[in-house]
Amino acid sequence: MTQTYATVKDVTCPFCGLLCDDLTVQTNGPSAKVVQNGCAWAVAGFAQQPGTASASIQGRPCTVDLAIQRAVQILIGANQPLIAGLATDAAGCRAAMALAEKAGAAVDHLHGNAISSNAVVMQRRGWIMTTLTEVRNRADLVVLFGTDGDSVNPRFIERCLRPRPGMGRNRNRPRKVVFIGEAAEARALKRALPAALTITCRKQNQLDLLAALRALANGQPGSLPRSLAGKLPSLKRLAELLRSANYSVCAWAPGQLLPDQADIVIESICGLVTALNEHTRAAGLALGGSDGAVTAMNVCAWQTGYPLRVNFAGGAPEYIPSRNATDALLQRREADALVWISTFHPLPPPGGLHNIPRIVLAPPSRKLAGLADVYFPVSTPGVDAGGTMFRLDSVVGLPLRQVRSTSLPSAAEILNRISGKI
Amino acid sequence: MLIKLTNGTIFDPVHRLDGEQRNIFMENGRIIRAPASTRKIDREYDISGHVVMAGGIDIHTHIGGGKVNIARILLPEDHQRDPVAPSPHRRGGSGHVVPSTFVTGHRYAEMGFTACFEPAMLPANARQAHMEMADIPIVDAGAYVLMGNDDFLLQLLSQGADQSLITDYVAWTIRATQALGVKVVNPGGISAFKFNQRRLDLDEQHAVYSITPRSILQSLCTAVHELGLPHPLHVHGCNLGIPGNDVTTLDTIAAVDGLRMHLTHVQFHAYGKEGDRKFSSGAARIAERINGSPNISLDVGQIMFGQTITASGDTMLQHREAKHAHPKKTVIMDIECDAGCGIVPFLYRDKNYVNALQWCIGLELYLLINDPWRIFLTTDHPNGAPFTSYPHLIRLLMDREFRLEMLAALHPAARAHSILSSLTREYSLYEIAIMTRAAPARSLGLHDRGHLGVGAAADVVVYRPRKNREEMFSRPRFVFKDGKLVVQDGRITDSPAGVVHRVTPEFDGSIERRLQRYFEKFHTVRLGNFRLGDDELLGYGRTALSTHPCRPG
Numbered sequence: 001m002t003q004t005y006a007t008v009k010d011v012t013c014p015f016c017g018l019l020c021d022d023l024t025v026q027t028n029g030p031s032a033k034v035v036q037n038g039c040a041w042a043v044a045g046f047a048q049q050p051g052t053a054s055a056s057i058q059g060r061p062c063t064v065d066l067a068i069q070r071a072v073q074i075l076i077g078a079n080q081p082l083i084a085g086l087a088t089d090a091a092g093c094r095a096a097m098a099l100a101e102k103a104g105a106a107v108d109h110l111h112g113n114a115i116s117s118n119a120v121v122m123q124r125r126g127w128i129m130t131t132l133t134e135v136r137n138r139a140d141l142v143v144l145f146g147t148d149g150d151s152v153n154p155r156f157i158e159r160c161l162r163p164r165p166g167m168g169r170n171r172n173r174p175r176k177v178v179f180i181g182e183a184a185e186a187r188a189l190k191r192a193l194p195a196a197l198t199i200t201c202r203k204q205n206q207l208d209l210l211a212a213l214r215a216l217a218n219g220q221p222g223s224l225p226r227s228l229a230g231k232l233p234s235l236k237r238l239a240e241l242l243r244s245a246n247y248s249v250c251a252w253a254p255g256q257l258l259p260d261q262a263d264i265v266i267e268s269i270c271g272l273v274t275a276l277n278e279h280t281r282a283a284g285l286a287l288g289g290s291d292g293a294v295t296a297m298n299v300c301a302w303q304t305g306y307p308l309r310v311n312f313a314g315g316a317p318e319y320i321p322s323r324n325a326t327d328a329l330l331q332r333r334e335a336d337a338l339v340w341i342s343t344f345h346p347l348p349p350p351g352g353l354h355n356i357p358r359i360v361l362a363p364p365s366r367k368l369a370g371l372a373d374v375y376f377p378v379s380t381p382g383v384d385a386g387g388t389m390f391r392l393d394s395v396v397g398l399p400l401r402q403v404r405s406t407s408l409p410s411a412a413e414i415l416n417r418i419s420g421k422i
Numbered sequence: 423m424l425i426k427l428t429n430g431t432i433f434d435p436v437h438r439l440d441g442e443q444r445n446i447f448m449e450n451g452r453i454i455r456a457p458a459s460t461r462k463i464d465r466e467y468d469i470s471g472h473v474v475m476a477g478g479i480d481i482h483t484h485i486g487g488g489k490v491n492i493a494r495i496l497l498p499e500d501h502q503r504d505p506v507a508p509s510p511h512r513r514g515g516s517g518h519v520v521p522s523t524f525v526t527g528h529r530y531a532e533m534g535f536t537a538c539f540e541p542a543m544l545p546a547n548a549r550q551a552h553m554e555m556a557d558i559p560i561v562d563a564g565a566y567v568l569m570g571n572d573d574f575l576l577q578l579l580s581q582g583a584d585q586s587l588i589t590d591y592v593a594w595t596i597r598a599t600q601a602l603g604v605k606v607v608n609p610g611g612i613s614a615f616k617f618n619q620r621r622l623d624l625d626e627q628h629a630v631y632s633i634t635p636r637s638i639l640q641s642l643c644t645a646v647h648e649l650g651l652p653h654p655l656h657v658h659g660c661n662l663g664i665p666g667n668d669v670t671t672l673d674t675i676a677a678v679d680g681l682r683m684h685l686t687h688v689q690f691h692a693y694g695k696e697g698d699r700k701f702s703s704g705a706a707r708i709a710e711r712i713n714g715s716p717n718i719s720l721d722v723g724q725i726m727f728g729q730t731i732t733a734s735g736d737t738m739l740q741h742r743e744a745k746h747a748h749p750k751k752t753v754i755m756d757i758e759c760d761a762g763c764g765i766v767p768f769l770y771r772d773k774n775y776v777n778a779l780q781w782c783i784g785l786e787l788y789l790l791i792n793d794p795w796r797i798f799l800t801t802d803h804p805n806g807a808p809f810t811s812y813p814h815l816i817r818l819l820m821d822r823e824f825r826l827e828m829l830a831a832l833h834p835a836a837r838a839h840s841i842l843s844s845l846t847r848e849y850s851l852y853e854i855a856i857m858t859r860a861a862p863a864r865s866l867g868l869h870d871r872g873h874l875g876v877g878a879a880a881d882v883v884v885y886r887p888r889k890n891r892e893e894m895f896s897r898p899r900f901v902f903k904d905g906k907l908v909v910q911d912g913r914i915t916d917s918p919a920g921v922v923h924r925v926t927p928e929f930d931g932s933i934e935r936r937l938q939r940y941f942e943k944f945h946t947v948r949l950g951n952f953r954l955g956d957d958e959l960l961g962y963g964r965t966a967l968s969t970h971p972c973r974p975g
Contacts, residue, residue, distance in 0.1 A: 247616065395544070
């Protein structure tokens with residue numbers, strides 16, 4: 001808790017899946033400002049005004065006790081509550097899981113589609129993966145599939161690709177970066193880093209290119225539909241780079257792939273990585289993981305055995321990802337109450353709700369208070385309160401700090417109080 | 423609350439009680455002396471004829487941390503066959519080969535186990551490991567931190583750094599990750615795999631750092647010795663699963679030159695390469711050596727037939743095993759210039775020669791190693807089998823007739839290649855109490871656990887005596903954790919949080935300056951944020967940290 005002007009170093013930023021923990025933040029009572037190592041997301045995130053909204057029921061301010069009473073009534077009366085958004089820290093996720101179990105709710109995350117695209121590939125075939133410190137120090141070749149990196153994790157290039165590899169055979173050798181994807185993303189990447197090779201293609205052609213690349217990497221002749229045939233020489237060059245690299249990393253961002261083929265693209269990339277490992281070393285890296293996605297996935301997995309999209313309606317957690325997706329439950333009108341948790345930004349709950357009651361936990365926002373049936377202003381982990389989150393590589397947990405003083409309760413506190421009354 | 427257990431038959435090897443009838447009194451979570459006759463007993467349990475032991479202690483079980491969670495995510499089909507609905511006093515989840523956290527704690531408690539130790543906590547993943555374990559109710563927990571493949575240590579060794587520096591670094595790592603001990607997995611091999619080496623024998627050179635597994639092992643063993651940690655270096659050696667690794671195991675024992683060392687899941691490291699199939703039992707040779715080496719302790723890592731999943735830090739050998747995955751999927755990860763993990767689902771089949779012989783080799787080790795104070799009951803959960811198979815394993819050890827019956831169903835060639843049918847030993851209840859309670863507590867330095875003496879934590883298990891030991895050990899009549907009744911006749915009656923066991927060895931703080939430079943140059947996490955503090959750990963929901971003394975030598 002800081003009441004006066006102070007400079008805090010090594011602050012963890014909770015605003016994307018990288019969880020950069022080298023920020024310097026100036027704090028002054030209820031406000032905080034990033035003064036070093038902040039990307040645009042971090043600067044904006046820490047600068048969000050804490051506000052002073054109170055809890056409300058249907059837009060009318062009320063005590064937190066009263067709002068909790070109303071939330072409990074709603075959840076007890078519901079047949080299929082849905083806890084979604086789930087953008088919070090580990091403590092918030094644990095509290096959300098406990099509430100889900102008590103209320104017989106389904107659980108999903110804001111980035112449920114992206115998490116699910118990765119998870120189903122892992123569950124179908126497994127994968128060979130790496131983590132950020134390995135990429136930074138070991139990788140002599142990084143292939144970005146359908147992402148420029150920075151648009152999902154703004155300091156990925158600065159922290160992991162721009163430094164020269166630090167260890168082993170690749171020490172101080174320049175790192176090659178290859179991009180495959182849309183021309184606009186290629187231009188964005190070019191501003192951050194020179195690519196050794198750029199292969200532009202539309203998202204809907206990614207699978208064709210991957211199929212050809214896998215064949216070439218296996219030493220077979222790759223083939224492409226006539227409209228893409230011009231890409232073949234570049235793919236041959238990439239296959240050569242992959243085969244001759246000491247440690248290549250193939251990165252993707254599931255949320256930037258076409259939703260209806262994301263899992264197949266990821267599966268294809270993972271297949272390429274597996275094949276490369278017959279002779280040399282290669283690994284995958286899933287970018288994104290923002291808004292607590294990786295934290296929520298891990299907490300749900302250790303508490304239930306499943307990586308989100310579980311449903312406690314029948315008592316024991318049931319894992320049917322397609323059925324328990326936020327969109328599916330809402331569109332089929334199966335969900336009849338929504339608990340929406342969005343502690344990093346005051347994001348509104350998904351639109352098109354057919355008048356189901358909405359319980360919203362988010363930073364102070366008059367707009368959200370007006371949208372919600374029951375609204376709880378809550379603290380932002382890593383800004384207003386301490387906590388723990390997991391990084392996009394799903395290995396490293398980082399401590400969050402409180403860097404400004406507010407009197408807001410945490411999402412965990414509110415959720416636990418609701419659970420206690422069900 | 424003053425509790426009296428009346429007329430139990432006590433098996434407490436620490437106090438040499440081998441089936442003696444005694445009363446036990448508990449108050450405020452501790453075992454106390456018989457109180458004055460004027461004091462009112464709040465609750466008395468007449469347990470005449472029942473067997474009483476301290477709570478069970480599992481010295482090697484993969485219960486928390488990244489690879490365990492990957493294993494959970496990887497097998498939804500397994501969880502779906504074992505759903506667990508919440509009920510009063512217990513949260514729900516799912517079970518079988520890698521149960522979810524709440525189910526893990528409850529199933530351990532239901533078998534009378536009250537403390538479990540995660541043997542492979544990666545420093546980079548310590549937060550997650552501790553947080554997962556904090557969601558395992560009832561049982562105490564603790565972890566051994568994985569070292570010996572981290573680039574910082576390998577760089578130090580390759581530069582010929584002083585042992586004192588290595589020892590400081592080991593102590594720093596233990597403190598930073600809130601560990602109870604230190605484990606090495608395939609020394610140097612996980613790192614070598616990152617540089618595309620596919621095998622690394624005890625005296626083979628790491629391709630980049632030009633050091634050998636032997637030197638890593640010796641250095642870590644010395645560090646643990648110098649710091650005076652209660653638990654010796656916990657060693658998963660080179661060449662896991664490779665026929666002929668019995669020789670590696672013998673060489674590994676010789677390499678530490680009389681220093682204390684714990685060899686883990688030795689079953690996977692006891693394979694000869696004799697016979698037509700080039701796969702034979704090395705158990706007899708290893709047992710003979712261990713019987714003559716009082717500095718060595720071990721756990722077995724018994725396999726059981728059926729579906730399981732193997733989760734290991736040993737990426738090098740798990741990548742080799744991927745071709746045997748069942749179902750066909752494998753996760754391999756290189757992690758943070760720190761270590762790695764490999765997860766391979768596996769189906770052990772009794773009609774498969776290799777699997778059948780693995781089963782025999784494990785049991786041969788149990789039966790050929792004489793001193794139950796140095797051999798601990800494990801299946802290397804979930805690698806050999808899920809921990810829920812312990813009662814079955816206990817019956818195999820205690821009941822020769824049953825053992826022979828099981829043996830008769832195996833692949834005939836495996837039977838012919840094993841001496842198991844000739845081994846007549848049957849473990850006694852006293853020996854089971856040693857290997858599952860007294861001995862692991864002693865090895866880990868848990869002075870107030872693993873026995874029933876005055877002052878001990880009131881972790882007490884009451885079993886109905888049954889000729890069928892599997893039934894007996896599956897379903898205790900009562901289980902008390904820190905004096906609270908947590909299980910009665912297989913039903914969870916309470917779900918308190920356990921404590922975290924750890925050590926806090928001293929070290930020369932100047933190592934932090936070197937680490938600071940290393941972190942700034944290479945790492946993606948700041949040194950200060952890497953460390954897991956006491957308040958943070960307690961904030962996960964732990965009741966207390968139990969710190970055990972080190973005795974620097």
